[in-house]
Amino acid sequence: MDAEAWDERYADTELVWGLEPNRFVRAQCERLPIGRAVDLACGEGRNALWLARMGWKALGLDFSAVAIQRAQALTEKERPATAARLTWQVADVTTTPIKQGAYDLALISYLHLSPDQNAAVFRSAVRGLAPRGRLIVVGHDRRNLREGVSGPQDESRLYDAETIREVLADFPDIVVELGETVTRPTDQGDALDTLVRARRLPLG
Numbered sequence: 001m002d003a004e005a006w007d008e009r010y011a012d013t014e015l016v017w018g019l020e021p022n023r024f025v026r027a028q029c030e031r032l033p034i035g036r037a038v039d040l041a042c043g044e045g046r047n048a049l050w051l052a053r054m055g056w057k058a059l060g061l062d063f064s065a066v067a068i069q070r071a072q073a074l075t076e077k078e079r080p081a082t083a084a085r086l087t088w089q090v091a092d093v094t095t096t097p098i099k100q101g102a103y104d105l106a107l108i109s110y111l112h113l114s115p116d117q118n119a120a121v122f123r124s125a126v127r128g129l130a131p132r133g134r135l136i137v138v139g140h141d142r143r144n145l146r147e148g149v150s151g152p153q154d155e156s157r158l159y160d161a162e163t164i165r166e167v168l169a170d171f172p173d174i175v176v177e178l179g180e181t182v183t184r185p186t187d188q189g190d191a192l193d194t195l196v197r198a199r200r201l202p203l204g
Contacts (some may be wrong), residue, residue, distance in 0.1 A: 003189075011129065020050075021049075022109055023128050032104075035104030036130075039061065039107045040106065041108065041192050042061060042088075043073030045060050045067075045074060051105075053082050056086060061089050061091040063091065063181045100127050101128070106136070107132065108137045112154075115163075135197070142159065144192040148190060149186060149189040150191055158194075160194055162179070171200075173201045174198050180195055182189055193194045
C-alpha cells in the first residue's frame, strides 16, 4: 500500500490500531531508562504517545499525512508536559535518514515492506541508536501465514528473527538480546509475531 492508500484507510476508521500501545512494545520498553525515542512508521502514534506519557521524548514518523494528523489531534488531548515531549513528521522511513546516534530507543512496529526495504529501515534505525540504545522490532511472523491469523498474506513481507539477526550482524557493536516468535491472542485466534530486541554497546 502506498501513502495515499494508507491515508484512505486511516480516514475510514476512527482509530485503526486503537489507543493502547502494542503489548510487546509495552513489555520491552516499560523498564528501560527514559530517554529519546524514534517510532518508525508510527501510524496514529499509539506507541509514541505511551512512551511520552512515560517521560520519553518521542519522534513519530509516518508517510501517511492522515495518520500524522490523527497523532497530532491525540497529542492535543494529552497533558501539556506530555504533549511537549512529542514530535510528529510526515516522512517515508525507507528514504528519510535518521539522525545518527541520536536515540536511546528505535521502534519498528508492524512495518511490512519488501525484504530490501525492511532491511534498509532496520539499518537506518540502528544508525540512529546512541551507545546503549535499544532497537525493538515487532511484526507478523512468517509462520503466521500458515499457523496464525490475519496479517499480510505476502510471505516475503513477513518477519523472522533469524533474517533480522543477519541484517544486524553487519554492525559489530550491536548485540541481539532477544529474537523469537511470540503469540498474540486476537478475537480471530492466535497470531504469531516476530519480536527482536537489540542493544548498541557502550563506547570503548
